[in-house]
Amino acid sequence: DAMVIQNPRYQVTQFGKPVTLSCSQTLNHNVMYWYQQKSSQAPKLLFHYYDKDFNNEADTPDNFQSRRPNTSFCFLDIRSPGLGDAAMYLCATSSKARETQYFGPGTRLLVL
Amino acid sequence: GNSVTQMEGPVTLSEEAFLTINCTYTATGYPSLFWYVQYPGEGLQLLLKATKADDKGSNKGFEATYRKETTSFHLEKGSVQVSDSAVYFCALSPSFSGGYNKLIFGAGTRLAVHP
Numbered sequence: 329d330a331m332v333i334q335n336p337r338y339q340v341t342q343f344g345k346p347v348t349l350s351c352s353q354t355l356n357h358n359v360m361y362w363y364q365q366k367s368s369q370a371p372k373l374l375f376h377y378y379d380k381d382f383n384n385e386a387d388t389p390d391n392f393q394s395r396r397p398n399t400s401f402c403f404l405d406i407r408s409p410g411l412g413d414a415a416m417y418l419c420a421t422s423s424k425a426r427e428t429q430y431f432g433p434g435t436r437l438l439v440l
Numbered sequence: 441g442n443s444v445t446q447m448e449g450p451v452t453l454s455e456e457a458f459l460t461i462n463c464t465y466t467a468t469g470y471p472s473l474f475w476y477v478q479y480p481g482e483g484l485q486l487l488l489k490a491t492k493a494d495d496k497g498s499n500k501g502f503e504a505t506y507r508k509e510t511t512s513f514h515l516e517k518g519s520v521q522v523s524d525s526a527v528y529f530c531a532l533s534p535s536f537s538g539g540y541n542k543l544i545f546g547a548g549t550r551l552a553v554h555p
Contacts, residue, residue, distance in 0.1 A: 334483075370529060370545035371484070418483050428474070429543055431484040 331355070332432035334419050340438045341409050349404040349435045351419030360402040361429065362394060363418040371418055377402060406437075414439045442467045446530050446546035453520055453553050461515040461528055461549045463504075469535030473497075473506055473513040474543070476529045484529065487515075520553045527551070 333352045341347040351360065359378050363371035375384045377396045391413070393405040406413055416436050420429040447462040465471065472491045476484040488497030490506035490513065497504050502517045513530060530546040 332483075368548075370547050371543075373542065420484075428486055428489060430486065431476075434483040436481075 332419055332421055332430055334417075334432040334435050336435060337433060338436050338438070340440060341406075342440050343411065344408045347406050347409055347437070349406075349417050349437070351402045351404070351432055352400050353419075353421045353430075354400070355421055355423070355430065356399060357421035357423045357430075358399075359422045359424065360396060361420040361422075362392075362402070362404050363420065365416040365418055365434070367415075374404075409437070409439045411439050413437065442471070442532060442534050442544050444530050444532055444544055444546035446528075446549050449527075449548075449550040451549060451551045453551070455522055455553055455555050456519045457553075459515070459517040459520045459524075459551070461530075461551070463513045463515065463530035463546060465511050465513065465530075465532050467511075467532055467534055470508075471532040471534050473504070474531045474533070475502070475504055475513070475515050476531060476545075478527045478529065478548070480526070487528070520551070522553045522555055525551055525553045 335350050361376040362374045364374055365371040373385050374388045374392055375394055391407050395403045416434045418434045419432040422429045443466045445464050474489045475487040477487045478484050488499045490497040493506055493508035495506045504513050504515045527548045527550050529548045531543045533543055
């Protein structure tokens with residue numbers, strides 16, 4: 329089945345130690361999104377790629393970066409994680425503007 | 441601006457009870473509307489959607505009708521099961537997002553169904 333895959337499902341890192349989360353998709357969708365979801369809150373969009381074009385949300389901290397080396401893969405880099413960055417990180421894809429977003433299972437990040 | 445308001449939870453029901461989760465929205469133009477469900481420890485799954493006024497989305501016994509006159513998209517199910525226990529998010533996609541599908545979520549409503 330076509331799907332959105334996130335690895336790892338759980339990631340533990342140390343305060344200030346860079347960490348990378350990965351997302352891959354077999355849907356061949358143009359758009360890939362990264363969301364941050366803190367406990368008992370709605371997902372918050374960090375940024376998205378439309379093909380190779382990167383689009384940052386205005387309130388996304390500089391500490392968060394992303395890479396999309398090809399259509400299938402997208403990475404979320406957190407350069408210096410703080411305790412406040414502990415959250416579930418969700419990757420999603422869609423085929424074009426206004427189409428449904430399909431979410432991966434998420435990576436839960438713990439910062440010690 | 442665009443926003444989504446959901447009824448606060450948790451909603452606690454007995455199995456086979458009727459479910460309504462209210463959702464209202466504020467948006468310009470003609471947004472698309474969605475319900476996503478999140479089971480514990482999992483990502484979001486699309487439950488149903490509607491893309492224009494008076495459309496009814498349905499899936500797995502859940503239904504929601506796009507009501508432009510009341511700017512609402514309430515989720516209903518006639519008989520809930522324990523397996524429906526999850527967090528439900530109402531969301532909209534504005535009619536113009538600048539070339540991508542920006543989702544604006546409500547705060548989520550936790551549903552707990554007891555046997």
